[in-house]
Amino acid sequence: MQYQTLNVEIAGYVATVTLNRPEVRNAFNETMIADITAAFTALNTRDDVRAVVLAANGKSFCAGADLNWMKKMAAYSDDENRADAMLLANMLSSIYRCNKPVIARVSGDAYAGGMGLISACDIVVAVESARFCLSEARLGLIPATIAPYVIRALGEQASRRYFVTAEQFDCATALRLGLVSEAVSAEQLDATVQQIAQTLCAxxxxxxxxxxxxxxxxxxxxxxxxxxxxxxxxxxxxxxxxxxxxxxxxxxxxxxxxxxx
Missing domain, CATH: 1.10.12.10 (Lyase 2-enoyl-coa Hydratase, Chain  A, domain 2)
Structure with a gap:
């Protein structure tokens, strides 16, 4: 399948799904949400795929929701907002419930909904320079659809803090809290992800x-x-x-x- 906002490649039993909106720090809109859902739904049925890597092009992994998309949603009715939120919830579920293990290759910062993406993955490998933030409260919003995944990944007590403070935290903190499985240098990122993927496929x-x-x-x-x-x-x-x-x-x-x- 062809996607507008993603690149999908399969090699040696490993599928790599790469977010490809670097010009907006891979922020997601309705098109990317639909593309991610479709990609993971398709990969779920493939016997030639044993592991999936979720990666991103550009300096950021994912900045959360696209501002233009958020402006559009501000004019939605309550029913339209609920329907739109369900599409986001289903996207996260498609990653979490993928029947192959999913490795997040976090090459840069992950904010808001980007935190949801990595929390829905099974293994998270991040560069040591990556920063993380649940920034919704700054905008008068709440991280509701990502909460089931973030709380599982981050833990209840840490979630109680970072949901309400919207503080940014570094990769060392994410590693200590369990959100990140391994923190590595940028030079080690690909080799580490590949080694884990090969281990899964064995x-x-x-x-x-x-x-x-x-x-x-x-x-x-x-x-x-x-x-x-x-x-x-x-x-x-x-x-x-x-x-x-x-x-x-x-x-x-x-x-x-x-x-x-």
Missing amino acids: NGPQAVRACKQLVQDVAGRELNDALIEDTAARIAHTRAGAEGREGVASFLEKRTAAWRN
């Missing part, structure tokens, strides 16, 4: 998908009999599956698993 593709879903399904659930039974059923199903049998057999026989050939 694992059983069905197992990786099931692991991602497992975390989403188990996080925050009460540890009760239903959860114990659910997890037991999942591992039993995996053991009996073709990929599980092949993985164990290849380990015992000291050979390369079929999915790596």
Whole structure:
């Protein structure tokens, strides 16, 4: 598919989705929202993709919402605003619920909705110079649609601070809080992202998908009999599956698993 605001490339089981509006710091509008949703929906169905990298062209990763788009929304009715907000919410969900692990390659600053994009990803690799900000309160707004993802990624206590202060914080702070998985120099960024992607692709593709879903399904659930039974059923199903049998057999026989050939 062709996209107006993105570049999408696939090589060696890794898809790279690159935000391509550098002239506005990759701020998103209705077109980019539709493009991102369509791209991740399409990648979700591809067996030749085992990992996705979300990247950006230009100095900034994503500055949040495009100002011209925000001006347009100011004239919307309540119903129109709700419908528009749902498109943004669905875009974030398409990243979070992608059945492949998603690595955010954060090459620059991420503000407001840009924080939502990286928080919806599974692994975040950022340059040490990147800055982060939940700036909505400065504009009299709230980070509502991104909140489910940011709070999971940043943690409740840190979110209580940065939602209301709209303070900017650096990459070292983001790393300490858990928003960023790895902070590296600009020179190390591509190599680090590539190494993580290759590690993901070396694992059983069905197992990786099931692991991602497992975390989403188990996080925050009460540890009760239903959860114990659910997890037991999942591992039993995996053991009996073709990929599980092949993985164990290849380990015992000291050979390369079929999915790596």
